[in-house]
Amino acid sequence: NAGVTQTPKFQVLKTGQSMTLQCAQDMNHEYMSWYRQDPGMGLRLIHYSVGAGITDQGEVPNGYNVSRSTTEDFPLRLLSAAPSQTSVYFCASSYSTGALNTEAFFGQGTRLTVV
Amino acid sequence: GDSVTQMEGPVTLSEEAFLTINCTYTATGYPSLFWYVQYPGEGLQLLLKATKADDKGSNKGFEATYRKETTSFHLEKGSVQVSDSAVYFCALSGNSGGYQKVTFGTGTKLQVIP
Numbered sequence: 001n002a003g004v005t006q007t008p009k010f011q012v013l014k015t016g017q018s019m020t021l022q023c024a025q026d027m028n029h030e031y032m033s034w035y036r037q038d039p040g041m042g043l044r045l046i047h048y049s050v051g052a053g054i055t056d057q058g059e060v061p062n063g064y065n066v067s068r069s070t071t072e073d074f075p076l077r078l079l080s081a082a083p084s085q086t087s088v089y090f091c092a093s094s095y096s097t098g099a100l101n102t103e104a105f106f107g108q109g110t111r112l113t114v115v
Numbered sequence: 116g117d118s119v120t121q122m123e124g125p126v127t128l129s130e131e132a133f134l135t136i137n138c139t140y141t142a143t144g145y146p147s148l149f150w151y152v153q154y155p156g157e158g159l160q161l162l163l164k165a166t167k168a169d170d171k172g173s174n175k176g177f178e179a180t181y182r183k184e185t186t187s188f189h190l191e192k193g194s195v196q197v198s199d200s201a202v203y204f205c206a207l208s209g210n211s212g213g214y215q216k217v218t219f220g221t222g223t224k225l226q227v228i229p
Contacts, residue, residue, distance in 0.1 A: 004158070031215065042204065042221035043159075050214055090158055094215070101147040101166040101208065104217060106158035 002026050006091050006107035013081040013114045021076040021110050023091030029105070031094045032074040033058070034066065036087040037109075043090065049074055081114045088112070117142045117209045121220035124202075128195055128227050136190040136223045138179075138205035146209040148172075148181050148188040153202040153222070162190075162203070195227045 007022045025032065033048035045058030049068040063085060065077040074093075078085060088111050092104040122137040140148065147166045151159040163172030168183035177192045188205060205220040 033217075035219075040221060043219040045217075092159075096215070101164065102215065103149065103161040103164060104151075104159075106151075106160065108156075108158045 004091055004093055004105050004107040006089075006110050008110060009108065011110060011112050013078070013112065015081060015083060015114060017081050019078050019081065021078075021089055021091075021112075023074045023076065023107060024072050025074075025091075025093040025105070026072065027093065027095070027105065028071060029093035029095050030071070031096065032068065033092050033104075034064070034074070034076045035090045035092065036060065036085075037090060038087050046076065046089075078112075083114045086112060086114045117146070117207055117216070117218040119205050119207055119218050119220035121203075121205050121223050123221075123223070125224040125226055128225070130197055130227055130229050131194045132227075134190070134192040134195045134199075134225065136203055136205075136225070138188045138190065138220060140186050140188065140205075140207050142186075142207055142209050142218075144210055146207040148179070149206040149208065149217075150177070150179055150188070150190050151204040151206060151219075153204065155201070159204060195225070197227045197229055200225055200227045 004025045034046040035043040047066040049055045091107040094102045094104045096102045118141045149164045150162040152162045153159045163174040165172040165181035171180045179190045202222045202224045204222045
């Protein structure tokens, strides 16, 4: 019963490097999303997807790309890392895109440091 | 737009003390309300939820009541334990263009000391 799996758990990047954070879920959930968690700011939505082939921007999308080629996978790409992207990143999924009462399941997070 | 305001932490309590973490919200329509908990080094997990006015969510001794008249969803526990030390997030789930949109508060860190 894996749930939501994120890799890697820790990463250090140099400014300007690119990388992809991986997220996979095995619950056949329609809805997947990426958040960043910063001190004093809670969780902020970066991008989300309501199904395979459909993605949209959240609150803080700049500097990040996503794609959803399968129901299971939702990778987050940092195009050119900046120190401002130092954060903890969480992937989440939920069963239904339309029902308001469905809970979100979270991965364990990726702690990213950009130097 | 939707917003969630939580009391700032950290909150430090002695074991067996009473806990209240305040949460108020602003939303259009009829959102669902949630409390999530994040233990050190882990992701968030659902603690409890309420989907309509006057509903009470409860789990592991924690309770919260959906109060539409005061737009609040305060988290309470009668007797906290050291194992309750964690960060608690209040969240609401509203409708945005036909899809669920979840808005989180900033989180409240709770430390329980023996």
